[in-house]
Amino acid sequence: MATLIRPPPINHSQSAIENVLELTQLSDIDPDLFTNTRPLWHPPGARGIFGGAAIAQTLSAAQKTVDPEFTVHSMHCYFVLAGNADIPILYHVERVRSGKSFATRTVQARQRGRVIFTTTMSFVRQNSGGTNMVEHVQPMPQDIPAPIEDLDETEGFSHGHSPFQSQRMAIENDDSDQPHTKKCRQWIKARGRISPAGGHEAHLSAIAYMSDSYFVGTVARVHKLWRYSTDRKSNAKSSIDEDELKKLLEMDDEELKRQKNVDDADIERIRRLKNGKDMQKEARPEIGMMVSLDHTIYFHNPRNFRADEWIFTEMQTPWAGDGRGLVYQKMYTKDGTLIASCVQEGLVRLKQNDSKL
Incomplete structure (x- = not known):
């Protein structure tokens, strides 16, 4: 069984990636517990699910536990075990700290009671850096060919x-x-x-x-x-x-x-x-x-x-x-x-x- 609860119909008002990353909150068990709403993709030849799914869904789960004025600025992840696309994933969010300027969350992704992926994230309150700031940025390389709008290499x-x-x-x-x-x-x-x-x-x-x-x-x-x-x-x-x-x-x-x-x-x-x-x-x-x-x-x-x-x-x-x-x-x-x-x-x-x- 790829999901814990039968998936709802595809929401056509949302993009494909929103549907793929949708989470179900298991609030009756724990308000900080979530699971994948839809089956996760197992790329051909890979050892487990696409790693980006675990990264993104742990972020989605953590974002649901912070104040809307806070935005993620960093996340540090470890792939512990290959995820099985045929088994639901449980995401447990731990509210490590909720301060005035920063909030910290850890999320563990588990299958069959075993941790397959873990991450720690930090969120910062919007516009908390002050008026005067130290700023610099490495510019994008020059003369990069523009993408071709009607070309999709990932189709088929x-x-x-x-x-x-x-x-x-x-x-x-x-x-x-x-x-x-x-x-x-x-x-x-x-x-x-x-x-x-x-x-x-x-x-x-x-x-x-x-x-x-x-x-x-x-x-x-x-x-x-x-x-x-x-x-x-x-x-x-x-x-x-x-x-x-x-x-x-x-x-x-x-x-x-x-x-x-x-x-x-x-x-x-x-x-x-x-x-x-x-x-x-x-x-x-x-x-x-x-x-x-x-x-x-x-x-x-x-x-x-x-x-x-x-x-x-x-x-x-x-x-x-x-x-x-x-x-x-x-x-x-x-x-x-x-x-x-x-x-x-x-x-x-x-x-x-x-x-x-």
Whole structure:
């Protein structure tokens, strides 16, 4: 059973992402206890539910326990266990502190009595910074190609259930032999129009959801690592399952270029597979396991953007080692306003030929 209570009909006055992130308050049990109203998405090939759902729903739950004058400015999350899309999630909010200027909340997401995700958030009262303030901002990069309005790379294939659209760009400095200098960029936005009833909270939850879009995957992209298992005997969990690889092998180059999770390096290797090349003999690095470990978001200008309008994101990784990788992300509105800075560390293990992962 994917939900604790039978889901109501889809609310067509709300956007897809509002419906996906809708929570049910279990006030008869505890006013600070919530559960997912609708089933959560399990991306093909992933170990559990889409991590962005846990991030966004814990934020949604916490937002329901603070005064309307308070707005989230940071959240620090840990992915503890893979979420099971077939089991309801219970979100318990703890009201750690409610002060004059700041409020603190922790939220635990549980399945079968076990914590699968935990986060601590801080909220700040609007306009509490005073009249005179220290201010600066890193500007959005110049000469970024505008998004194409009628192009949706997430339609069809494995992304048809996604409540947001995305358009990826070519990797900046992709020919460099220095992975830390490369930048992965994309445009994203929630599908449809977020309803006025959702308020600023719905837009904040939406960018929290979208912020996990192929985040730690940046490490694989800048190293041009192969993410599709070609060894059926391997017990390691590949990033993308075998069924998706079959679909990719049936596509021509133009179709492949439209796929969100496929880079030029992937296309070249898919061509080789089509031509009967043995990927194992080429000894090319292949991802054995890639999962998020933690996720931090700092929100800027939290009431001055719309998540259903194009948002530019830029990701860069300063370090990878010891089976892990770190990625930074900045999110800007189309007119260049910085709305969020994110950090994620993830498990990034290569397939080992001589041992199990």
